[in-house]
Amino acid sequence: MILRTLAVAGLATLIAAAPAQxxxxxxxxxxxSSWSKVDPSLFGMHVSTLSAGKDFPGKLGGVRLWDTGVRWDQIEKQQGQFDWDRLDEAVATAERSGATEIMYVLGSTPEWAAKYVRPDTYYYGGGTASEPAKLSYWRDWVRAVATRYKGRITSYQIWNEANLASFYAPERPKHWKRMALLTDIAADEIRAIDRKAQIVSASSTVIQGKKFASESFFFRYLRSIANRKVKLDAISVHLYPWTTKGPGGGNPSDRLEGLEMARTVVNKVGLSKVPIWDTEVNYGNRRDNGHDEEVFGPKVGSAYLARTYIDSLRYDVTKVFWYAWESQVMGISTTAPVSGNVLMPGTAFFTLEDWLAGARWGxxxxxxxxxxxxxxxxxxxxxxxxxxxxxxxxxxxxxxxxxxxxxxxxxxxxxxxxxxxxxxxxxxxxxx
CATH class of the missing domain: 2.60.40 (Immunoglobulin-like)
Known part of the structure; x- marks a missing residue:
């Protein structure tokens, strides 16, 4: 009886000590508020197997044709001789998969057309990160692509990550002015052929430092664009969270800090009315690039992917292209490396499309x-x-x-x- 009394008393003490829920x-x-329709093309993706004719396993709102074997240097290996097979296949497969936004990146430079050849420092070797040796090479190339894919490719991005030396070489002083010139030329050539195609700036990563708004390539390039009065339909950034510690890691809140820095620059140079597109994004890092590896589990990956598209709706980023469907080099994977089976973040992509595409957002x-x-x-x-x-x-x-x-x-x-x-x-x- 005494033991029972003590037990009851002890239980009462525990209950009293437990915090109330x-x-x-x-x-x-x-x-x-006002309501706006969610354009399905918000849900963009990089899909390398499109150029092999492999259909995407779900709805594909938009696609950015990069790392699909269809760069300029891979198509026009010799001057005037074009191998369009892979790009033809990529565009046809994207159309078949329902993509309403098909973006093509106009770089990188073939070796024969390059002013500089740096196979050891350029990311894709040869002269890929060089400016063209003659502007006529660039004009001819842009004209050829725009003519062949008139009415099919919906937007043309001038260059990939032009702020990084491995993608656009800084040999020429004030090379951002040269990129602005290439942008101006491409815009004129494309609009003369396909008035409906949109012109997207060269993309830039947002390296979050104190001088980003005053000394970054992004600022200087857009200032040159504004000075030349180039008409852009969109400004491209790559909002991988990239702090002063380097790329990799970070979360959707860090991405929004990068977006705010980019928007500060856009406003500063007088281009605030031009939409911002995030044409590459992911989180973490699995590349052997000297930076810390960070891989996110499927639940966190699903949450980050979904938050990325929702944050874009909230903060007026009108198109997002996740990198990438089959890729295993970033911290969040949407598919398994060998089987290609869709993982939780990939399922989250399709689910979010079902929730939002075509709905009216408040x-x-x-x-x-x-x-x-x-x-x-x-x-x-x-x-x-x-x-x-x-x-x-x-x-x-x-x-x-x-x-x-x-x-x-x-x-x-x-x-x-x-x-x-x-x-x-x-x-x-x-x-x-």
Whole structure:
């Protein structure tokens, strides 16, 4: 009897000492706002096997044709002799996969056309990172591509990562002015042939340092573009989080810091009305490049991928091209390396497309969790996500949320119980 009394007393002490569980706090829908349709081309991807005629295993909103074996130096190996087979196949396969945005990158320079040849320092060898030795070589090439793919390739990007010496060599002083000239020439040639094709600036990574807004290639190049009065349809950045410690690592919040720095430059040079596109993005690093390796698990990878596209909607980045469907060199993989099976982040890509493409996007409000509103077929739906690394349970007042199910990035949905939802960093969708 004494032992039993002591046991009961001990249990009571434990119960009294246990912290009370926080009662879920209610959230509210975002304030009323205008609604804008989510263009399916927001959901861009790099897919190297398009040039081999391999169909994409789902919806493909947009594609950037890079690292698909279709660079200038791979097509025009000898002056005036073009091997279009792989690019023909890539464009046809992208069309067959439903892509409404097909972007082609106009570089890199064939050795015969290069002013400089640096096989040991240029990323793709030969003269690929060199400016063309003659501007006529560039004009002829741009004219040939635009003529062949008129009405099929929807946008032309001038160069890839022109701020990096391995992709665009800085041998010439003030080489950003030369890139602005190449941009001007390409814009004139393409528009003379295909008025509907969009002209996208040379891309630049955003290396997050104090002088980015005043001394970076990105700033100097765009300033030269503005001075030349080149009409751009989009400004391209690569928002891999890249701090002063180097590329790799980082998270979607770090990406937004890079976006803010890029937007500061765009505004500073007077190009604020030109849309910003993120034409390469991922997180982490598996390259042997002297920087730390960082690989994210499937759950974190799915959350980061989904947050990237949603953040782009929130902060007016109108197109995003994830790098890359089959690639294993970054920290988040969408497919398995040998089998090619779709992994959780790949499934998240397709699920997010299903949620958002073609829907009408409203606005978001940051509460205990972020709540974003959208409409589909006249029904009000909501996307919720917690701060990175956090988990929060929230209450959904019946008078404010006419929803019955919560859906996750694996494509599954379940009934909402007791008007409460547990929300993590991975977005969820609430539906009627």
């Amino acid at each position: 926080a009662k879920p706090k209610p959230v509210s829908p975002p304030p009323k 606005t978001c409000s940051d509460q205990r969790v972020t709540v974003c509103s959208l409409k589909r077929s006249g029904e009000r739906q909501y996307v919720l996500f917690a701060p990175l690394g956090k988990t929060r349970t929230v209450k959904l007042p019946r008078a404010k949320f006419d929803v019955r199910e919560v859906c996750t990035l694996d494509g599954e949905c379940e009934r909402i119980k007791a008007r409460q939802v547990r929300v993590k960093q991975a977005p969820v969708l609430l539906v009627p």
